[in-house]
Amino acid sequence: MxxxxxxxxxxxxxxxxxxxxxxxxxxxxxxxxxxxxxxxxxxxxxxxxxxxxxxxxxxxxxxxxxxxxxxxxxxxxxxxxxxxxxxxxxxxxxxxxxxxxxxxxxxxxxxxxxxxxxxxxxxxxxxxxxxxxxxxxxxxxxxxxxxxxxxxxxxxxxxxxxxxxxxxxxxxxxxxxxxxxxxxxxxxxxxxxxxxxxxxxxxxxxxxxxxxxMVNQTTGYAACGNDPQRQGNEHPSLFPYGPFPTADKELIITVANNSQFRRFSTVLGMPDLIEDPRFDTVEHRNNHREELRPLLNGALRGDTAQAWATRLQDQGVACAPILTVPEGVEYAAFLGLEPxxxxxxxxxxxxxxxxxxxxxxxxxxxxxxxxxxxxxxxxxxxxxxxxxxxx
CATH class of the missing domain: 3.40.50.10540 (Crotonobetainyl-coa:carnitine coa-transferase; domain 1)
Incomplete structure (x- = not known):
């Protein structure tokens, strides 16, 4: 140089x-x-x-x-x-x-x-x-x-x-x-x-x-006085959105709109969830997440993380495992990103x-x-x- x-x-x-x-x-x-x-x-x-x-x-x-x-x-x-x-x-x-x-x-x-x-x-x-x-x-x-x-x-x-x-x-x-x-x-x-x-x-x-x-967190306070709290791996405005237990290990699942939730619940064998008035909108799912969580956890524990990942990805539902830093670098290499x-x-x-x-x-x-x-x-x-x- x-x-x-x-x-x-x-x-x-x-x-x-x-x-x-x-x-x-x-x-x-x-x-x-x-x-x-x-x-x-x-x-x-x-x-x-x-x-x-x-x-x-x-x-x-x-x-x-x-x-x-x-x-x-x-x-x-x-x-x-x-x-x-x-x-x-x-x-x-x-x-x-x-x-x-x-x-x-x-x-x-x-x-x-x-x-x-x-x-x-x-x-x-x-x-x-x-x-x-x-x-x-x-x-x-x-x-x-x-x-x-x-x-x-x-x-x-x-x-x-x-x-x-x-x-x-x-x-x-x-x-x-x-x-x-x-x-x-x-x-x-x-x-x-x-x-x-x-x-x-x-x-x-x-x-x-x-x-x-900090985008949405600070703007939530500036725009409407919201005081956000720690929620672990939960998202303050979306559910399901985070790691969920399966038969062997946790799998990250992100559902950001109604269409994705319809596909997700269908893969889980519970297609009628989207029709439930507690879960039919993003806001409703957030307000009733503690009622929805055990239903999802129960279904997901029926198979392994990799099995669910294959099915969910086939239907366009975003999901991913939790990797270590070395595994993350290797995953990027596997995807052809040449990290x-x-x-x-x-x-x-x-x-x-x-x-x-x-x-x-x-x-x-x-x-x-x-x-x-x-x-x-x-x-x-x-x-x-x-x-x-x-x-």
Missing amino acids: SLTPDPTGSGPLSGVVVADFSRILAGPYCTMLLADMGATVIKVEGPEGDDTRLYKPPSRDGIGTYFLSVNRNKHSIVLDLKDPEDLETAYEIIDSADVFIENFKPGGLEQFGLDPASVAERWPSLVHASITGFGTRGGAHLPGYDLLVQGVSGFMSVTGFPDGPPQRGGVALFDVITGLHAAVAVLGALHERTVSGRGQHVALDLLSAALSG VVQVGQGDDAVPLVKNPVTYSRTPVTYDKAPPALGADREDVLAWLRSRKDPS
């Missing part, structure tokens, strides 16, 4: 340069998506490197797989912004960039002249994306950890079983959602720049992304989970494995020199 931006490259962002001053997850996930799309991403790390290099186990060749998961296709250079010479190099990188992304605490970059006001003055055509945990007003002093956001957003209050404690999600969900929003925001700002010729500051915070990402790709070349290649987007003309690329700390310093400095003296 060449450091020199190539506007004629195959990716949709070929020729775009990103100065990536972010670390941990939300920012690096965003910049990895941009890199996959062909952008040249220069990852600026402090002397100790991105913290996630040391997030282990698990690890591969001594590097935390947490770091590997969000840092492919990038060029790493170590800069100490407190060192005047390194700070000048940072300025030179931003001079050459189209996008500057950081997730420092609010006010943390002001001492280096990299706060939003200073950036807008010095680089008026730059797209500057800032990611914080809780915004720059009342929550400016709060550290932006995903688990804190899962707690204060209400997400944990609706995750888990009614008789158990609130639960965190099994992944840093809101870091990832914020990273996705950041990538979309950057693309929007780059498009607008092609019209106006001007850059702008794009601000995101994990809590706002969380409240947006694992080799990133990098030769002995340096690393197996990683692929970008989920497929372009018909401008495919994403997997040219460069996640870099060792500072591995691309000389290449970055040589590139900066070449921009000063193109000859």
Whole structure:
């Protein structure tokens, strides 16, 4: 993967340069998506490197797989912004960039002249994306950890079983959602720049992304004052929708409308359920789920999960087993989705989970494995020199 931006490259962002001053997850996930799309991403790390290099186990060749998961296709250079010479190099990188992304605490970059006001003055055509945990007003002093956001957003209050404690999600969900929003925001700002010729500051915070990402749960409160509660694996607005016991193990069954319920109850040998006034609409099934549940459980216990899955799928009723993470990856491979790709070349290649987007003309690329700390310093400095003296 060449450091020199190539506007004629195959990716949709070929020729775009990103100065990536972010670390941990939300920012690096965003910049990895941009890199996959062909952008040249220069990852600026402090002397100790991105913290996630040391997030282990698990690890591969001594590097935390947490770091590997969000840092492919990038060029790493170590800069100490407190060192005047390194700070000048940072300025030179931003001079050459189209996008500057950081997730420092609010006010943390002001001492280096990299706060939003200073950036807008010095680089008026730059797209500057800032990611914080809780915004720059009342929550400016709060550290932006995903688990804190899962707690204060209400997400944990609706995750888990009614008789158990609130639960965190099994992944840093809101870091990832914020990273996705950041990538979309950057693309929007780059498009607008092609019209106006001007850059702008794009601000995101994990809590706002969380409240947006909780969609129906937060909107239920905002629109009608609903206060959702933990329901385990139940859906607040649909039934049957979740895992159900069979003769050997649980099977996830999702029934989202009357037509699906008619087919489902027919497969179960109870076609008249859809005519029962307690169960004839989505709302009625929700209101009477505790009356419907034993009827469904009784029928489903008559055969195995695989037997029911075959019959239900044949009739277009959505169902699935509950798999482990390894089984999930293997299932995606079985379906032909090719979830694992080799990133990098030769002995340096690393197996990683692929970008989920497929372009018909401008495919994403997997040219460069996640870099060792500072591995691309000389290449970055040589590139900066070449921009000063193109000859």
